[in-house]
Amino acid sequence: MAPDKHQNFAELIRHEREGVDFRICRTIRPAPAAIIAPHGGKIEPGTSEIASAIARDCYSLYCFRGLKRCGNLNLHIKSTNYDEPTCLELLARCDVVVSVHGLRGEDQFVDVGGLDFALRNTICGSLSARFDARVTKTGRYAGVSRANICNKGRRGAGVQLEITRALRDALSESSENMEAFAGAVRQAIDDVLQS
Numbered sequence: 528m529a530p531d532k533h534q535n536f537a538e539l540i541r542h543e544r545e546g547v548d549f550r551i552c553r554t555i556r557p558a559p560a561a562i563i564a565p566h567g568g569k570i571e572p573g574t575s576e577i578a579s580a581i582a583r584d585c586y587s588l589y590c591f592r593g594l595k596r597c598g599n600l601n602l603h604i605k606s607t608n609y610d611e612p613t614c615l616e617l618l619a620r621c622d623v624v625v626s627v628h629g630l631r632g633e634d635q636f637v638d639v640g641g642l643d644f645a646l647r648n649t650i651c652g653s654l655s656a657r658f659d660a661r662v663t664k665t666g667r668y669a670g671v672s673r674a675n676i677c678n679k680g681r682r683g684a685g686v687q688l689e690i691t692r693a694l695r696d697a698l699s700e701s702s703e704n705m706e707a708f709a710g711a712v713r714q715a716i717d718d719v720l721q722s
Contacts, residue, residue, distance in 0.1 A: 531604055531605050533604055535604060536604065536610050539604060549591060551589075551590070552590045553587075554587060555620075559681075560586040561582075561587040561625075563578060563589040565589075565591050565626060565628075566593075566603055567592045568592030568594055568599065569592075569593040570592075570593035570600060570602050570629075571603075571695075573629065573690075573692075574590075574627045574629050574690070576705075577690065577698060581625065581713060589617055591611060606675045606687070618676070618679045618681075620681070622720075623685070623719065623720060625677070625685060626641075626676055626685065629695060630668060630690060631691065632692055635658070636660070637654060637658060637661070638669075639663060639686065639689075640668060641677050642670070643684040650716075653711040653714055654712065658694070659694075668687070668689040675687065
């Protein structure tokens with residue numbers, strides 16, 4: 528992937544138009560959990576829909592959606608630099624944060640990372656009943672930097688889901704698969720919130 532054109536949101540907003548090039552969607556719900564897709568819409572296709580399916584009417588939802596006809600990757604701000612103010616405001620209220628991202632790949636799998644090790648392992652275990660889910664502890668997609676947007680909740684630890692294009696496409700093409708994936712993540716979050 529090429530380097531990001533914009534290093535932070537202030538830089539992005541100077542060059543891109545809200546409502547034309549991108550849209551921010553945010554729904555706040557009472558549960559202390561948020562599902563976010565910071566690279567949604569046409570940036571990492573399918574991630575907004577997956578985040579929405581996980582959040583359903585249970586958790587807060589934040590999606591930054593690329594809307595451009597082409598060049599949507601220019602809207603990508605890497606997760607360790609992601610500082611859109613309404614997203615940070617939402618996450619500051621939440622104990623549980625799960626971010627949904629797109630990963631290249633023709634094989635169907637999801638890398639599960641982040642600093643909330645208990646939730647990471649619970650989500651991975653829950654997803655593994657039906658999907659190829661892998662705990663990721665190191666590397667580019669591990670989500671272990673304190674600066675990563677998934678780790679910006681009240682507890683300073685969240686979970687990052689890196690879902691291959693092949694799996695995102697499979698989820699988008701089957702409501703049964705989408706609900707199975709989203710339901711597995713919701714169940715894991717509920718288990719952790721109730722413990």
